[in-house]
Amino acid sequence: MGNSWWEIEVICDRDLEDALYWRLERFGCRGTASTDWGMDRAVRAYLPAVQAQLLDLSALALWLQQDAAMMEFEPPDVRWRLIDDEDWARSWQKYWQPLEVGDRFLICPAWLTPPETDRLTIRLDPGAAFGTGTHPTTQLCLEGIEMRLPPGHSGGTIADIGCGSGILSIACLLSGATQVYAVDTDPLAPAAAISNAALNDLAPDRLIAEQGSIERLIQLVPEECDGIVCNIIAETVLELIPHFNAIAKPRCWGAIGGILIDRASDISVALQKHGWQVGALWRRGNWCSFNIRHRQD
Ligand SMILES: C[S@@+](CC[C@H](N)C(=O)[O-])C[C@H]1O[C@@H](n2cnc3c(N)ncnc32)[C@H](O)[C@@H]1O
Structure with missing residues (x-):
């Protein structure tokens, strides 16, 4: 069972897809892919087998059905199977x-x-880390990077909190940032980010990635950063915001992505309290991202 994965397949109404991603991510799924399924969507998510027992998967199916009922959709069809690494x-x-x-x-x-x-x-090899660009929250953050690091931009140091596969770090480096410092609590993520940076022909010293969170980042960055990218669920972002100033x-x-729309006002209040101005809030489905700037005082 050590090297196997659960493949969880959910067939659902396309308007349920966003809520589904949120639930699967909270369950610990490392990656998702979705395709059309007639008028519906087929979402497949992957989770290391050691992280869930059959009972956990049954509970997940129940949550997904409850989510659908609350949003007045037909219950999704949920199946799972064990697959090996290959x-x-x-x-x-x-x-x-x-x-x-x-x-x-282009991912x-x-x-x-x-x-x-x-x-x-x-170019990305998903490895076991989160971040393939298919998730709306990753896409919103990539669009935020696109706005901050436009064509012709050069230089700057960026912090990536919750780097997963390194997709946002790599986007920053390809857009002209000089250096990225990245952290993730998932022990598999830093190595995935570093190997994906190499896949994109980026010099190894341009992306420093380590396991940990903001406290590790504070130790890692030799000087304060020009930009912060962070795509994690709202509860975690709320814990991180008070520490942003240190880097x-x-x-x-x-x-800042990964925020369900109904948590947007909590995030906005916390950001302003800690000296950040919200320049724009972008929405895709039930998700939103914040493009913020530190106040100069
Ligand atoms: C939604 S994924 C984002 C991955 C990638 N940055 C992207 O945008 O696709 C969130 C990542 O944050 C990591 N994470 C969760 N809590 C964290 C924390 N407190 N500090 C650092 N990383 C964290 C997870 O392990 C996961 O890899």
């Missing part, structure tokens, strides 16, 4: 295709030849 990789290969995000990025699975494009291509230059920007 099948897991094959599943990704089947369902995960190159994806354009925003005006500037391309490592095993495919990137298509001809004038977009910035982020931020005056006028530091932030692309």
Whole structure:
């Protein structure tokens, strides 16, 4: 069971997809891929087998059905099966295709030849870490990066809190940032981020990634940062916000995602309390992201 994965397949109404992602992420799923399924969507999520027992999966199915009932949708069809490492990789290969995000990025699975494009291509091997670009919260953060680091931008140090696969770190580096310091509490994430940076031909010293959270980042960064990217659920972001100042230059920007729309006002209040101005709040489905700037005082 050590090297196997649960593949959880959920067939649901397309308007339920956002809420579903949230529930799957909270359950601990490391990655998701979705495809059309007639008029519905088929969402597949992957979780190391050691992290869940059959009873946990039954509870998840019940939560998903309750979520659907509360939102007045038909109950989703939820199934799961154990797959080994090889099948897991094959599943990704089947369902995960190159994806354009925003005006500037193209996310391309490592095993495919990137298509001809004038977009910035982020090549990714999902490994076991979260972050393939298919999730709306990742896309919102990528669009935030696109706004802060426009074509021709060069320089700056960025902090990536909850780096997962390193997708946001790599986006910053390909957009001209000089250096990224990244942390993630998931022990598998830093290595995934570093190997994905290498896959994109980025010099190893441009991305320093370590296990931990903001307290590790405070030790890691030699000087305050020009930007912060952070795509984690609202409860965690609320704990992190009071510590942002310890790593931020005056006028530091932030692309903060992972927030369900009904938590937006809590986040906004906390940001303002700690000296951050909300420049824009972007929404996709039930998710939103904050583009913020530190007040200069
Ligand atoms: C939604 S994923 C984001 C991954 C990637 N940055 C992206 O945008 O796709 C959130 C990541 O944050 C990590 N995480 C959760 N709580 C954390 C914390 N307190 N400090 C640092 N990382 C955390 C998780 O392990 C996970 O990899």
